[in-house]
Amino acid sequence: YNILLQVMDHGKLTDHNGKSVDFRNVILIMTTNAGAVDLSKAAYGFTRNKREGDDIEAINRTFAPEFRNRLDAVIPFAHLSPEIIGQVVEKFVLQLEAQLADRNVTIELSDEATAWLVERGYDEQMGARPMGRVIQEHIKTPLADEVLFGRLKGGGHVRVVVEHDGSKSKLVFEFPEGPVTPKPDKIAPGVKRAPRRKTDASKAAAKAGPKKAAPKAAPKAGPKSGPKPGGPKPSGPTGGSGGRHVPKVPLVKA
Numbered sequence: 375y376n377i378l379l380q381v382m383d384h385g386k387l388t389d390h391n392g393k394s395v396d397f398r399n400v401i402l403i404m405t406t407n408a409g410a411v412d413l414s415k416a417a418y419g420f421t422r423n424k425r426e427g428d429d430i431e432a433i434n435r436t437f438a439p440e441f442r443n444r445l446d447a448v449i450p451f452a453h454l455s456p457e458i459i460g461q462v463v464e465k466f467v468l469q470l471e472a473q474l475a476d477r478n479v480t481i482e483l484s485d486e487a488t489a490w491l492v493e494r495g496y497d498e499q500m501g502a503r504p505m506g507r508v509i510q511e512h513i514k515t516p517l518a519d520e521v522l523f524g525r526l527k528g529g530g531h532v533r534v535v536v537e538h539d540g541s542k543s544k545l546v547f548e549f550p551e552g553p554v555t556p557k558p559d560k561i562a563p564g565v566k567r568a569p570r571r572k573t574d575a576s577k578a579a580a581k582a583g584p585k586k587a588a589p590k591a592a593p594k595a596g597p598k599s600g601p602k603p604g605g606p607k608p609s610g611p612t613g614g615s616g617g618r619h620v621p622k623v624p625l626v627k628a
Contacts, residue, residue, distance in 0.1 A: 375441060378402065382444040408436040409450075454502060459492045462502045466509045470517075477521060478529030486536045487545055512545045525549050
């Protein structure tokens with residue numbers, strides 16, 4: 375990180391070949407895990423729930439004073455609230471629904487199922503990173519079997535709910551019968567719906583462009599009955615081009 379001292383001082387960076395890169399219009403945002411282990415430890419005392427100030431001490435031990443003096447601010451990351459984690463769950467479900475759009479499959483998550491995923495997909499030390507694995511295991515994998523071989527093979531609506539079995543609980547699928555009220559077309563920021571698949575016929579039609587009307591065929595002429603009036607006279611034994619008379623020359627034997 376000492377290479378950034380030149381950037382923060384002079385607004386440029388020079389490599390070993392002497393080439394300079396302009397950093398005057400650049401904002402540097404850096405992340406570090408320094409102090410993360412200290413913050414995860416339990417606090418001492420009866421009135422403190424979190425360890426305060428331990429992250430700054432770890433940063434002071436990790437980075438040199440000349441580097442820390444060039445920083446404008448040090449912002450610690452706060453733990454995610456349950457409401458924010460619920461938005462993370464919604465983002466993953468919207469991404470999955472966008473992937474299944476070409477198969478006409480829609481997904482609905484009950485409030486209890488969302489709370490179930492929030493509880494198992496978030497960890498204070500790991501953050502929301504385990505959420506993707508939890509959704510992969512409990513929603514994506516079993517849902518793939520229904521889409522390929524089960525009740526969603528031809529499309530449809532699925533509702534994810536929680537099923538309780540004594541002290542244990544798990545996610546299960548419900549398939550509502552009859553028409554389902556369409557959901558509003560909402561997509562998480564940065565998520566694009568999968569494009570519709572094109573058949574070979576539509577691809578060929580797109581390449582060919584708009585169809586053009588075929589030209590009308592000209593009427594066929596009937597059989598010729600003879601020479602047209604006013605046309606050239608047929609050449610005969612005494613006639614030639616221009617109608618001049620050509621005398622016959624007798625053959626003389628040698």
